[in-house]
Amino acid sequence: MKLNGKMLAGLSAIALVTALTGAQVSTGANNDGPGRDGNAPVATTIPTTPGVDTDMGELQGDTRIFRLTAVEVTQQIATFPIKTAKVLGWKATGSDDIKASSPGPTLVSYEGEKVQFVVTNDLDQPTSLHPHGTHEPNAADGVAGIDFEPVKPGTTRTYPAYQPGHAGTFAYHTHTKTAEQEPRGLVGLITILPKTTQAKQNPQIDIGMTLQQFNPSWDDGRTVSEGAPAVPKPDERGMFPFSTINGKTGDAAGGPININQGDLVQIRLYNASGMAHSMHLHGMDMTLVDINGHPTPPTTITTQAIEPGEFFTVQFRANNPGNWVFHCSFPGHQANASESGYQGAPVGMLRIFHYSGSAPVPADYFGSPS
Ligand SMILES: [Cu+2]
CATH class of the missing domain: 2.60.40.420 (Cupredoxins -  blue copper proteins)
Known part of the structure; x- marks a missing residue:
C-alpha cells in the first residue's frame, strides 16, 4: 500500500505502541510471509484508512487514552468540479490543524483494554464525542442535554475510562447539534482488535x-x-x-x-x-x-x-x-x-x-x- 505522510505518522504510532505494549504488531506491508494459510496465531493486522491517520492513543496501565480535537478544516474532497470544502474534522490533540480530517483518525485499541476519550473543542460551537456501538457507561455517551453537558468551545473534557465490551468495528461521531455537525464531518472509526488472529483469517x-x-x-x-x-x-x-x-x-x-x-x-x-x-x-x-x-x-x-x-x-x-x-x-x-x-x-x-x-x-x- 502506498504510504503518505499521514499513514507514516500512523505507522510511527504503531512503533510507539509496540514499545509500550510489547505486543508484536504487523501491517499489511510485512504480514505477507509463510503461514498466511495456517492456523498459527499471528499479530492481528492493524487497520489503515487511506488519507487518514491511524491513532493508537496512549496506553496507561490497562487504559488506552485517545486525545482528540474537533476543528474546522479545509479538506480536498474532489478534483472537479470543485476541489476543497470546509468540513468539521477531528485531529490528534496537539497536532497541527493540517492533520485534521473528516473522517477523523482511525482509533485502534486491543481487546481487554479500557478506552478513554479526552475531547478538546476548537470549534465555535459546543460539541461532543459519542462512541457508537461500544458498551460505554452513560457518563461517556456524549449525548448533549440527555446525559452529557456539551464540551464548550475552547475547553477539554476527560471522559471516564471503560471497557468497550468486545472486539469489532465501531464508530465515533458528534452527538451535539447532530443534524448540523455530523453531515459536516464530525465522524470517525473505532476498531477494537484481538491481539492475535489465526494466520489464515488475518488479512494482509x-x-x-x-x-x-x-x-x-x-x-x-x-x-x-x-x-x-x-x-x-x-x-x-x-x-x-x-x-x-x-x-x-x-x-x-x-x-x-x-x-x-x-x-x-x-x-x-x-x-x-x-x-x-x-x-x-x-x-x-x-x-x-x-x-x-x-x-x-x-x-x-x-x-x-x-x-x-x-x-x-x-x-x-x-x-x-x-x-x-x-x-x-x-x-x-x-x-x-x-x-x-x-x-x-x-x-x-x-x-x-x-x-x-x-x-x-x-x-x-x-x-x-x-
Ligand atoms: Cu450510495
Missing part, C-alpha cells in the same frame, strides 16, 4: 472506509464552489451531491489501493451519511464476516447494502488480477455534483483496487468530463 490488508456525503455550498445561492463550506442541509434537489469514501471522492483520494495476488483484503465499512448505500466489488466475491461489531457466519455476497449508522466488515481474496472498482451502486452516488469523470467513468463513492503487476490505472481516468 485491512482498510477503513467511512461513507459520507457532503453538500458544499455558499449561502448566496452558488453551489459546489471552490472552498465552499460543507453545509448540513441538502441542496435544492434534496441531494448531498458529493458522495465520498473517507471524505474524498475517488479522484482526490491519492490513487488506487494496491494489493497483491493472494492477499486477503478486509474492508471495514461505516455509513456516516444520511442515506443507505449499496457497496459492490467487481471481479471477485466478497465475504461478509461482521455485522455492526459482531461476527457473523461468513456469507458470500457481491453487493452489500448498508444503512446509516451501520458498520459491516467484508473480505475478499485477491484472485483475479487487474484494476477493480468497489463502489456504491446508486447511480447518483458515482458522480461529483452529478458529473461523471473522464469518458463517463464513475467517481464519487468509489475506490479502485490495483493488483501489483497489472497495467496501471490510466492517469486521466478520474479527470473532468471530456
Whole structure:
C-alpha cells in the first residue's frame, strides 16, 4: 500500500505502541510471509484508512487514552468540479490543524483494554464525542442535554475510562447539534482488535472506509464552489451531491489501493451519511464476516447494502488480477455534483483496487468530463 505522510505518522504510532505494549504488531506491508494459510496465531493486522491517520492513543496501565480535537478544516474532497470544502474534522490533540480530517483518525485499541476519550473543542460551537456501538457507561455517551453537558468551545473534557465490551468495528461521531455537525464531518472509526488472529483469517490488508456525503455550498445561492463550506442541509434537489469514501471522492483520494495476488483484503465499512448505500466489488466475491461489531457466519455476497449508522466488515481474496472498482451502486452516488469523470467513468463513492503487476490505472481516468 502506498504510504503518505499521514499513514507514516500512523505507522510511527504503531512503533510507539509496540514499545509500550510489547505486543508484536504487523501491517499489511510485512504480514505477507509463510503461514498466511495456517492456523498459527499471528499479530492481528492493524487497520489503515487511506488519507487518514491511524491513532493508537496512549496506553496507561490497562487504559488506552485517545486525545482528540474537533476543528474546522479545509479538506480536498474532489478534483472537479470543485476541489476543497470546509468540513468539521477531528485531529490528534496537539497536532497541527493540517492533520485534521473528516473522517477523523482511525482509533485502534486491543481487546481487554479500557478506552478513554479526552475531547478538546476548537470549534465555535459546543460539541461532543459519542462512541457508537461500544458498551460505554452513560457518563461517556456524549449525548448533549440527555446525559452529557456539551464540551464548550475552547475547553477539554476527560471522559471516564471503560471497557468497550468486545472486539469489532465501531464508530465515533458528534452527538451535539447532530443534524448540523455530523453531515459536516464530525465522524470517525473505532476498531477494537484481538491481539492475535489465526494466520489464515488475518488479512494482509485491512482498510477503513467511512461513507459520507457532503453538500458544499455558499449561502448566496452558488453551489459546489471552490472552498465552499460543507453545509448540513441538502441542496435544492434534496441531494448531498458529493458522495465520498473517507471524505474524498475517488479522484482526490491519492490513487488506487494496491494489493497483491493472494492477499486477503478486509474492508471495514461505516455509513456516516444520511442515506443507505449499496457497496459492490467487481471481479471477485466478497465475504461478509461482521455485522455492526459482531461476527457473523461468513456469507458470500457481491453487493452489500448498508444503512446509516451501520458498520459491516467484508473480505475478499485477491484472485483475479487487474484494476477493480468497489463502489456504491446508486447511480447518483458515482458522480461529483452529478458529473461523471473522464469518458463517463464513475467517481464519487468509489475506490479502485490495483493488483501489483497489472497495467496501471490510466492517469486521466478520474479527470473532468471530456
Ligand atoms: Cu450510495
